[in-house]
Amino acid sequence: MCESDIALPHPEELGYYVRRIDGQFAKHRRLELKQYDLTSSQFDVLFWIMKRQQRENLDTIQKDIERYFHISNPSVSGIISRLEQKGFVERVRSDKDRRICHIQPTEKARAMQKTLWKAHRDMEERIRSEYGPGPYEQLMKELNRLLTLLTEIVKEESAC
Numbered sequence: 105m106c107e108s109d110i111a112l113p114h115p116e117e118l119g120y121y122v123r124r125i126d127g128q129f130a131k132h133r134r135l136e137l138k139q140y141d142l143t144s145s146q147f148d149v150l151f152w153i154m155k156r157q158q159r160e161n162l163d164t165i166q167k168d169i170e171r172y173f174h175i176s177n178p179s180v181s182g183i184i185s186r187l188e189q190k191g192f193v194e195r196v197r198s199d200k201d202r203r204i205c206h207i208q209p210t211e212k213a214r215a216m217q218k219t220l221w222k223a224h225r226d227m228e229e230r231i232r233s234e235y236g237p238g239p240y241e242q243l244m245k246e247l248n249r250l251l252t253l254l255t256e257i258v259k260e261e262s263a264c
Contacts, residue, residue: 118250136223140216141190147220149173149183150192154209154217163206192216 130144137147152172153164169180184207187193192213198204209217232240 132227136220140220142192146183146187146192149180150187150209150213151217153193153207154213157209163208165204165206169207 133144133147137144140147142150149169152169156162156164156168166177166180166184169175169184170177173180184193184195188195191210193207193209195205196208198206235243
């Protein structure tokens with residue numbers, strides 16, 4: 105454990121804890137992705153492509169990524185190029201329209217996905233076992249309740 109990770113007296117503000125928890129999840133994710141030389145953005149795009157292919161049996165083109173993530177063509181192009189250089193995706197020309205390239209995950213990407221998914225499950229299991237079944241279920245229920253409440257507040261405020 106690093107000195108900066110040691111709990112200090114916290115202000116009694118919900119936002120403080122939410123930001124710290126989110127920060128710790130992000131730090132854990134960066135550490136896991138570091139071994140694959142991937143950024144969070146690269147992983148998000150790669151994981152979405154794999155999920156789309158596995159669950160929905162859909163091919164992915166660059167425009168799909170731009171729309172889903174609401175990011176520009178040059179940004180997506182850069183992410184895909186870096187994923188391709190690292191051997192996680194390949195661009196395959198469409199048989200029907202040679203102007204279109206389908207972006208497909210490689211075996212290297214699938215192997216990495218299994219490893220990262222296991223690391224994610226292990227972390228969740230550790231948290232679950234630390235809390236115990238009843239308190240963990242209560243935590244999840246309360247987090248869902250908080251998310252619903254915050255979503256309603258934002259919706260009300262943005263309607264003004």
